[in-house]
Amino acid sequence: MTSITNDLPPPPRGLLRRLAGWLHRRPSVRLGGLLAGPVGWLVIVYLGSLAIMLLNAFWTRDAFSGQTIYVPTLKNFEDLINGPYPGITLRTVALAAAVTVTCGLLALPIGYFMARIASPRLRNALVVAVIVPLWASYLIKVYSWRLILAEEGILNWALAPLGLKGPGFGDVAVWLVFTYIWLPYMILPVYAGFERIPESLLEASSDLGGRSWTTFRRILLPLVFPAMVAGSIFTFSLTLGDYIAPATVSTTIFIGNSIFANFGAGNFPLAAALSLVPLVIVLIYLLIARRLGAFNAL
Amino acid sequence: MTIGRGTRLALTVAAAAILAFVYLPIALIVVYAFNSGTTPSWPPVGFTLHWFEEAIRNTGLQQAFLTSMAAALAATIIALVLGTLASLAVSRYRFFGRDAISLIVIFPIALPGIVTGMALSSTFSQVGIPLGFLTIIIGHATFCIVLVYNNAIARLRQTSATFEEASADLGADSWTTFRYITFPNLRSALLAGALLAFALSFDEVIVTIFTAGGVKTLPIWIFQSFRLANQVPVVNVAGLFAILLSVIPVYVATRITSSTGVAGSRV
Numbered sequence: 019m020t021s022i023t024n025d026l027p028p029p030p031r032g033l034l035r036r037l038a039g040w041l042h043r044r045p046s047v048r049l050g051g052l053l054a055g056p057v058g059w060l061v062i063v064y065l066g067s068l069a070i071m072l073l074n075a076f077w078t079r080d081a082f083s084g085q086t087i088y089v090p091t092l093k094n095f096e097d098l099i100n101g102p103y104p105g106i107t108l109r110t111v112a113l114a115a116a117v118t119v120t121c122g123l124l125a126l127p128i129g130y131f132m133a134r135i136a137s138p139r140l141r142n143a144l145v146v147a148v149i150v151p152l153w154a155s156y157l158i159k160v161y162s163w164r165l166i167l168a169e170e171g172i173l174n175w176a177l178a179p180l181g182l183k184g185p186g187f188g189d190v191a192v193w194l195v196f197t198y199i200w201l202p203y204m205i206l207p208v209y210a211g212f213e214r215i216p217e218s219l220l221e222a223s224s225d226l227g228g229r230s231w232t233t234f235r236r237i238l239l240p241l242v243f244p245a246m247v248a249g250s251i252f253t254f255s256l257t258l259g260d261y262i263a264p265a266t267v268s269t270t271i272f273i274g275n276s277i278f279a280n281f282g283a284g285n286f287p288l289a290a291a292l293s294l295v296p297l298v299i300v301l302i303y304l305l306i307a308r309r310l311g312a313f314n315a316l
Numbered sequence: 317m318t319i320g321r322g323t324r325l326a327l328t329v330a331a332a333a334i335l336a337f338v339y340l341p342i343a344l345i346v347v348y349a350f351n352s353g354t355t356p357s358w359p360p361v362g363f364t365l366h367w368f369e370e371a372i373r374n375t376g377l378q379q380a381f382l383t384s385m386a387a388a389l390a391a392t393i394i395a396l397v398l399g400t401l402a403s404l405a406v407s408r409y410r411f412f413g414r415d416a417i418s419l420i421v422i423f424p425i426a427l428p429g430i431v432t433g434m435a436l437s438s439t440f441s442q443v444g445i446p447l448g449f450l451t452i453i454i455g456h457a458t459f460c461i462v463l464v465y466n467n468a469i470a471r472l473r474q475t476s477a478t479f480e481e482a483s484a485d486l487g488a489d490s491w492t493t494f495r496y497i498t499f500p501n502l503r504s505a506l507l508a509g510a511l512l513a514f515a516l517s518f519d520e521v522i523v524t525i526f527t528a529g530g531v532k533t534l535p536i537w538i539f540q541s542f543r544l545a546n547q548v549p550v551v552n553v554a555g556l557f558a559i560l561l562s563v564i565p566v567y568v569a570t571r572i573t574s575s576t577g578v579a580g581s582r583v
Binding site: 055060063071124146158165256259260 | 323326397420431
């Protein structure tokens with residue numbers, strides 16, 4: 019055993035060593051040292067920014083000079099209620115819900131296949147095969163759909179022999195692109211959810227006379243549901259704030275587009291107030307997801 | 317559960333079709349990068365490497381690429397330091413608010429990017445920090461911390477703190493223990509986390525747009541260029557680069573941590 023310790027250099031003497039000893043006797047100082055950087059950064063840079071954004075939402079912009087007026091008012095919030103924004107918010111939430119449901123439906127067969135039909139080798143390969151495109155350049159994936167859906171693009175070319183035509187650019191395209199982009203975020207938790215279900219439960223169901231469909235509906239689906247909710251946090255939250263995809267394949271305005279338009283026009287207070295809309299919706303969604311057991315399924 | 321042969325076949329076909337759906341749009345970009353035509357019309361006209369030459373000679377694209385690389389490296393280094401410190405604190409100490417740390421680390425990536433972008437942008441203008449390269453790095457580092465943190469903490473949970481205690485009992489001080497016990501144990505997890513952080517930063521566009529001022533990263537260059545008809549072929553090539561630079565680090569990260577299986581799930 020001594021040969022192992024002999025390989026290591028003798029501990030340094032002097033100031034560093036004394037400091038190490040001093041720290042060793044004071045776990046709270048050590049802990050403070052570890053936490054100061056990361057917590058300081060996240061609290062000051064991130065939570066601080068959210069707080070300043072919240073504060074910004076109470077300022078207004080002078081329509082003539084373009085200067086921010088630092089007098090707290092509720093004018094931005096009145097705009098949120100009275101302007102076109104309730105309709106835009108509703109449309110965005112409906113889109114996020116549609117994308118989430120579609121992703122959930124698509125994730126079920128492939129998640130089930132990965133967890134319960136594929137061999138262990140194939141399963142591992144498939145997990146990587148789903149993870150890698152999840153990370154592949156987001157913007158390029160959106161851009162690719164611009165090429166696919168173009169009038170002379172591959173989709174219309176493929177559908178032409180059938181006498182059909184693709185959806186072209188518009189709301190259907192936005193739904194399609196979002197479903198495409200966030201799908202891997204849903205597949206991974208659903209796969210993990212299926213994998214966690216013990217085989218014995220399914221055997222018990224079939225012993226009791228449950229057919230495949232009954233077992234799926236009454237055993238598998240309820241058990242995998244929290245995993246679907248976990249996946250939906252991403253599909254829902256990411257759709258809610260995105261404006262790149264709608265701006266690329268449609269002209270429809272969603273909440274993200276309104277925020278960006280106001281930001282671009284220099285109306286920071288209104289943009290800040292608008293940003294609170296997806297923030298509040300996502301926080302409510304997270305609370306619901308937690309009640310549905312999603313956090314245990316992550 | 318015994319599922320019928322028909323169901324089994326149907327599920328296999330469905331899984332294959334969904335996988336094809338996931339991969340075809342990415343494959344399409346690769347094909348278009350070599351297409352001699354200048355429009356998105358399908359089928360491709362012919363094969364060429366001309367657009368690669370054009371892309372390499374494009375100074376705007378070059379500049380954007382270098383900016384993205386530099387920003388991603390800087391953000392990764394910050395995330396690496398902060399993520400490691402946080403993971404050590406949470407895994408090796410008990411303290412008030414420990415659970416809150418796991419939550420606050422995830423926040424910047426779980427909330428919509430536009431909220432993070434708008435919040436940071438409001439703050440920078442309020443505090444008087446001009447938007448630019450520095451603010452891009454601050455924004456990216458903020459949402460990259462979680463990637464390092466998650467990978468590191470998964471590894472730390474797998475290995476017991478007794479090794480570190482043994483090291484201390486044998487007379488090693490905190491630095492020596494970190495250098496010879498904690499760090500070697502964490503090394504591959506940190507590498508995986510760093511690769512993911514790099515990939516995410518290199519690829520990020522929404523927070524970047526809000527914090528970049530006039531600086532162009534590769535995604536911003538692509539976003540501004542793909543509306544210009546004459547730029548389409550060069551954008552296709554840039555897209556191929558962007559895909560490779562996000563996919564390769566992630567693929568390596570999943571290989572490194574295949575035993576823990578943490579790497580890929582973004583949160």
